[in-house]
Amino acid sequence: MSRLRRVTDTALIVVAAGSGTRLGRGVPKAFAEVAGAPILEHALRGLAAIDAALVVVVPAGLEADAAVIAARAGVTVSVVVGGETRADSVAAGLDAARDARWVLVHDAARALTPAAQVERVIAALRAGASAVVPVLPVVDTIRAVTPASLAEPDELGAIVDRAGLRAMQTPQGFDATVLRRAYAEADARVASTDDAQLVQALGLPVAAVRGDDLAFKITTPADADRAESLLGPAIRVGVGADVHAFGGDGPLRLAGLEWEGQGLEGHSDGDAVCHAIVDALLGAAGLGDIGGLVGVDDPQHAGAHGEVFVRAAVARLAEHGWRPVNVAVQVLGVRPRIGTRRDEAQGALSAMVGAPVSVSGTTTDGLGALGRGEGVQAIATALIRR
Incomplete structure (x- = not known):
């Protein structure tokens, strides 16, 4: 049995062992792709900043897949095998979290x-609550049904006053001792899909905190479509351009390499290729431009090489769940002759970006400032993936 790998008094059990029959993807629901990544990956990305040890409960045979997904999401998890029912799966997670003082139980399907x-939820537990549930007001009109009306759906009972109703979400949080006792004393004859229900059966109160509309459960194809639209496209494209004039005091740096000849003007090293790549990457992810990333006149970046900015852009993308797929750059100018060191430039840039970068060069047939050899321009196109 895997044990917790993070030293903390709080464990967060992510239940990802459901079959996903209603979603209709042919795989367990948490492993079905939405917006280019498994539902479980989206869920774990959203939990990366939480101060809790993560336990992921999955169907038998998918332990390795879950570990890979967790690595992509940037989190460390303890993976355990679930059981036939949700209660069995939560019990397996509790066993892996046996040293925790507080336990949160979360549905992977609430991935957003x-x-x-x-x-x-954690704050309410630390404030003294023994059980906490996030809730939302019920906005739909609700009608009661009777056993007789179940067979005749047009014959419904009275409208229920929704002012006194709340829709429950996850994660539900518990004093670990209380939840273990609830499971130990649960009536095996009564099926429960809610951990708070088991705690209430002990006669203990359950506190409520505000839920969120984004915490909806991905259960049906319509839910998956909603999540897809909220997460946005799995693939995005960005374009960046930069131009620098010759006249700098330092060496000529372009595409991460040092070349012969007069340097380019600029607060940093004037590497137009690297700067264009930064704007293309950030633009693709909707994260602004190089000025917003590092500042255009920050003293600490005076004379800084373009590689510093490229790596900072890649890191910023990773923080927001994106990674580069490839970048193409075209360099416009009379000099330097990019073709003479194309492979070297592509290798240096690819190492910075962590994905293939292609470089091409062209002149402007003597037209304009670039054609007169007064500077260099670079235009970059970046493809990124969620």
């Missing part, structure tokens, strides 16, 4: 749950 919601 904001971290702030998780923090509200």
Whole structure:
């Protein structure tokens, strides 16, 4: 049995062992792709900043897949095998979290749950609550049914006052001792899909915190479509351009390499190729431009090489769940002759980006400032993937 790998008093059990029959993807629901990544990966990315040891409960045979997904999401997890029912799966997670003081139980299918919601649950536990559930007001009109009306759906009962109703979400948080006792004393004859229900059966109160509309459960194809639209495209394209004039005091640096000849003007090293790549990457992810990333006149970046900015852009993308797929750059100018060191330039840039970078060069047939040899321009196109 895997044990927790993170030293903390709080464990967060992510239940990802459901079959996903209603989603209709032919794989367990947490492993079905939405917006270019498994639902479980989206869920774990949203939990990366939470101060809790993560336990992921998955169907038998998918332990290795879950570990790979967790690595892509940038989190360390303990992976355990679930059981036939949700209760069995939660029990398996509790066993792996046996040293925790507080335990949160979360459905992987609520993959867009904001971290702030998780923090509200944890804060309520630390404030003294023994059981906490995030809830939302019920907005639909609700009618009661009777056993007789189940067979005749047009014959419904009275409208239920929704002012007194709340829709429950996850993660649900518990004093670990209380939840273990609830499972130990649960009536095996009564099926429960809710951990708070088991705690209430002990006669203990359950506190409520504010839920979030984004914490909806991905259950049906329509839910998956909603999540897809909220997450946005899995693939994005960005374009960046930069131009620098000759006249700098330092060496000529371009595409991460040093060349013969007069340097380019600029607060940093004037590497137009690297700067264009930065803007293309950031633009693709909707994260602004190089000025917003490092500042255009920050003293600490005076004379800095373009590689510093490229690596900072790649790191910023990773923080927001994106990674580069490839970048293409075209260099416009009379000199230097890019073709003479193309392979070297592509190798240096690819190492910075962590993905293939292709470089081409062209002149402007003597037209304009570039054609007169007064400077260099670079235009970059970046493809990124969620």
